[in-house]
Amino acid sequence: MTKNFKWNKKDLLGLEYLSAEEITHILDTAESFKEVTTRDIKKVPALRGKTAANLFYEPSTRTRGSFEIAEKRLSCDVVNMDMKASSITKGETLIDTGKNLEALKIDIFVIRHSNPGAPNILARNVSASIINAGDGFHEHPTQALLDLFTIREKLGKIKGKNVSIIGDITHSRVARSNIWGLKKLGANVTICAPKIILPKFAKEFGVKVTDKIDVALKDADAINVLRMQFERDIADAFPSKEEYFNQYGISEERLKKAKKNIVVMHPGPINRGIEMSSEVADGKNSVILEQVTNGIAIRMAVLYLVAGVKNKVSS
Amino acid sequence: MKYLIKNSTVIDPKNNINEVLDVLISNGKIKQIGKNLKALGAKTINAKGMITAPGFVDMHVHFRQPGFEYKETILSGSLSAIKGGVTSVAVMPNTNPVMDTSERVENLQKIIKKDGKINVFVLGCITREQKGENITDFSKLKSVGCVGFTDDGHCVNSAKVMEKAFEKSGKRNLLFISHAEDTSLSAGGVMNEGFIADKLGLKGVSNESEYKIVERDIKLAKKHKARIHIAHVSTKESCELIRKAKKQGVKITAEATPHHFTLTEKECESFNANFKMAPPLRKQKDVDAIKKAIKDGTINCIATDHAPHAVHEKDIEFSNAMNGIIGLETALPLAIENLVDTKHLNMMGLVCVMSYSPAQILGVDKGHLTEGSEADVVVFDPQEKWIYNKEDIVSKSKNSPFIGKELKGKVKYTFVAGKLAS
Numbered sequence: 225m226t227k228n229f230k231w232n233k234k235d236l237l238g239l240e241y242l243s244a245e246e247i248t249h250i251l252d253t254a255e256s257f258k259e260v261t262t263r264d265i266k267k268v269p270a271l272r273g274k275t276a277a278n279l280f281y282e283p284s285t286r287t288r289g290s291f292e293i294a295e296k297r298l299s300c301d302v303v304n305m306d307m308k309a310s311s312i313t314k315g316e317t318l319i320d321t322g323k324n325l326e327a328l329k330i331d332i333f334v335i336r337h338s339n340p341g342a343p344n345i346l347a348r349n350v351s352a353s354i355i356n357a358g359d360g361f362h363e364h365p366t367q368a369l370l371d372l373f374t375i376r377e378k379l380g381k382i383k384g385k386n387v388s389i390i391g392d393i394t395h396s397r398v399a400r401s402n403i404w405g406l407k408k409l410g411a412n413v414t415i416c417a418p419k420i421i422l423p424k425f426a427k428e429f430g431v432k433v434t435d436k437i438d439v440a441l442k443d444a445d446a447i448n449v450l451r452m453q454f455e456r457d458i459a460d461a462f463p464s465k466e467e468y469f470n471q472y473g474i475s476e477e478r479l480k481k482a483k484k485n486i487v488v489m490h491p492g493p494i495n496r497g498i499e500m501s502s503e504v505a506d507g508k509n510s511v512i513l514e515q516v517t518n519g520i521a522i523r524m525a526v527l528y529l530v531a532g533v534k535n536k537v538s539s
Numbered sequence: 540m541k542y543l544i545k546n547s548t549v550i551d552p553k554n555n556i557n558e559v560l561d562v563l564i565s566n567g568k569i570k571q572i573g574k575n576l577k578a579l580g581a582k583t584i585n586a587k588g589m590i591t592a593p594g595f596v597d598m599h600v601h602f603r604q605p606g607f608e609y610k611e612t613i614l615s616g617s618l619s620a621i622k623g624g625v626t627s628v629a630v631m632p633n634t635n636p637v638m639d640t641s642e643r644v645e646n647l648q649k650i651i652k653k654d655g656k657i658n659v660f661v662l663g664c665i666t667r668e669q670k671g672e673n674i675t676d677f678s679k680l681k682s683v684g685c686v687g688f689t690d691d692g693h694c695v696n697s698a699k700v701m702e703k704a705f706e707k708s709g710k711r712n713l714l715f716i717s718h719a720e721d722t723s724l725s726a727g728g729v730m731n732e733g734f735i736a737d738k739l740g741l742k743g744v745s746n747e748s749e750y751k752i753v754e755r756d757i758k759l760a761k762k763h764k765a766r767i768h769i770a771h772v773s774t775k776e777s778c779e780l781i782r783k784a785k786k787q788g789v790k791i792t793a794e795a796t797p798h799h800f801t802l803t804e805k806e807c808e809s810f811n812a813n814f815k816m817a818p819p820l821r822k823q824k825d826v827d828a829i830k831k832a833i834k835d836g837t838i839n840c841i842a843t844d845h846a847p848h849a850v851h852e853k854d855i856e857f858s859n860a861m862n863g864i865i866g867l868e869t870a871l872p873l874a875i876e877n878l879v880d881t882k883h884l885n886m887m888g889l890v891c892v893m894s895y896s897p898a899q900i901l902g903v904d905k906g907h908l909t910e911g912s913e914a915d916v917v918v919f920d921p922q923e924k925w926i927y928n929k930e931d932i933v934s935k936s937k938n939s940p941f942i943g944k945e946l947k948g949k950v951k952y953t954f955v956a957g958k959l960a961s
Contacts, residue, residue, distance in 0.1 A: 240738070315851075317850075317851055317854065317855050318855060318856060319854060319855070337856070339856035339857065339858045339859060340739050340740040340741055340810065340857065340858065341739065341810025341856065341857045342810075342856050344809070344810045345810055345811075345855075345856065345857075359740075360740045360741075360858070361740030362739055362740035362741075363740075397740060400738060400740065423737035424732070424737065424743075425733055425734035425737045426737065428734035428737075429734075429738070
């Protein structure tokens with residue numbers, strides 16, 4: 225489908241910035257890398273001699289681990305930098321950090337940051353490739369790409385499929401990236417949450433917006449259930465975790481009313497018994513662990529594609 | 540030194556002059572304006588095709604001294620003003636310390652006397668330490684030269700405190716400038732509320748947070764027959780409220796900044812903090828409403844809200860960056876392009892909102908070319924195109940979203956009290 229496609233973006237900042245063709249090309253590229261991960265020897269020399277720095281300004285175990293594994297399987301040298309303990313506390317700006325690390329001849333930065341747009345700012349100021357591993361509530365493109373990959377694998381295609389994203393949309397970069405990606409690939413997207421955690425202008429994403437879980441489940445081919453973050457201030461607006469589960473949690477009873485082969489996804493980590501029951505999380509419709517596996521293939525594809533762009537100029 | 544500015548179009552709203560004339564400056568004063576003037580020993584400037592106008596008056600600038608000299612000083616701010624044809628400014632009191640006592644203002648006046656290359660008027664605080672609690676001593680502040688009062692940068696959030704200020708004004712008709720922002724509504728916000736903020740994952744600042752305070756101030760000013768000036772109007776609703784209040788005879792005036800009638804919230808998509816301001820850049824409908832309000836006189840004047848910040852305060856993550864941009868050197872071209880070329884104002888109207896009108900609001904004898912008055916004069920070419928290069932910026936700070944852009948309209952000469960300034 226995308227055989228003659230030539231990838232030319234040095235960065236992956238978000239799915240809003242990609243075309244349908246570019247997204248599909250990443251998914252196609254990930255397929256061949258997925259095959260690599262099933263081999264006995266899981267390593268290819270694609271990025272031998274390249275160096276990636278994982279800059280995590282926010283704690284992360286799974287995304288960081290997933291990127292590190294992907295980098296290593298591509299034979300890329302890896303530097304992990306816990307930026308909380310690093311120079312930012314001493315007042316070095318993001319751009320200074322980027323330029324200093326670039327002086328170490330790092331080829332790829334993988335950045336996780338609590339401020340929206342931090343990867344965009346870095347990308348403008350260094351010629352190395354920037355991969356956004358989550359910036360505030362803005363985007364988390366590799367998570368959405370692995371979700372798209374998983375949906376495509378399970379349903380054969382994305383175009384025309386009904387996908388519902390359920391949970392705290394306001395505070396979710398996963399939701400935003402998924403919306404962009406799904407819309408671009410032609411899915412019908414519904415977002416569902418209590419009004420207090422739905423962005424006020426969510427309709428302008430071009431999605432169906434509902435606060436009724438039954439509406440979100442009806443006709444859905446796939447659901448992506450987001451983690452509820454009760455540590456946030458908005459938690460006060462909720463009666464209790466039990467109440468949330470009663471109204472929005474994905475239980476077996478609720479799932480019985482949905483399509484038989486509905487694909488159930490979750491970006492992890494799951495709060496069992498809050499956004500989803502254990503039975504559903506471990507049930508036959510759940511693809512949660514496959515998502516994790518697919519994450520490696522997606523991240524390998526992204527690393528491989530951005531690293532391959534020649535004549536990089538800061539965007 | 541005598542200067543004879545030949546053959547330019549002289550525009551002076553106060554004296555209703557708008558024709559090709561010569562201007563003779565001598566002994567620091569406007570000596571004569573007329574046809575075919577001759578003057579022995581005068582330096583002649585051939586200004587054919589250019590416009591000669593009263594030096595611009597910017598009633599809203601932050602010169603940061605004392606306290607933040609690394610951003611701007613009275614001297615560097617003055618030089619930046621001169622580059623933009625601005626010969627009078629009113630400096631905002633949110634310095635460190637803030638201008639809330641006569642002693643502090645007197646200290647600032649000393650600096651101004653030494654370093655002010657233009658007319659620098661001082662605004663005092665409405666409340667002590669700009670905390671919005673205790674009213675300052677307006678009489679004392681006025682006696683040391685404060686031309687008006689504002690807590691700019693902060694809103695006087697308490698209606699009770701604002702009302703007290705209006706009460707204390709009494710018959711003195713003091714000028715109060717309102718930074719209208721209900722912080723109980725805007726708290727945490729970094730850009731305009733709407734879909735763009737939603738998609739970027741940034742917290743929004745609603746139009747309501749501005750116009751609710753405008754509404755409140757109108758009500759209170761009306762009740763006490765006091766004067767209110769609304770700073771940096773950014774919303775359609777505020778324009779409508781001010782228009783209505785004027786019709787009802789409320790003593791209200793208002794200003795708009797070049798960025799609020801030039802740019803929209805869409806710019807924030809770049810995450811470039813040079814598009815981060817308070818109030819934030821709004822929607823096209825707000826931009827259109829501001830232009831219409833300037834056209835029909837609802838908004839009286841243009842003020843830049845010149846807000847210098849250092850690189851480490853602006854060239855960082857959008858949410859962490861400080862608010863505001865420098866504006867003195869770009870105000871004229873932005874106004875020409877967005878107000879004159881779009882037929883919202885003619886050149887006479889433009890000169891009025893940039894000089895005579897703000898001088899009237901401040902109550903200072905500036906903004907006109909009356910013979911015998913102090914020669915604060917700007918000569919500009921309304922057609923000349925130029926690139927706004929970072930290297931050419933005179934202000935100590937370089938936080939402008941217009942760097943690299945082609946602008947139309949260039950200041951050629953600025954005279955302050957009859958001296959050619961640069």
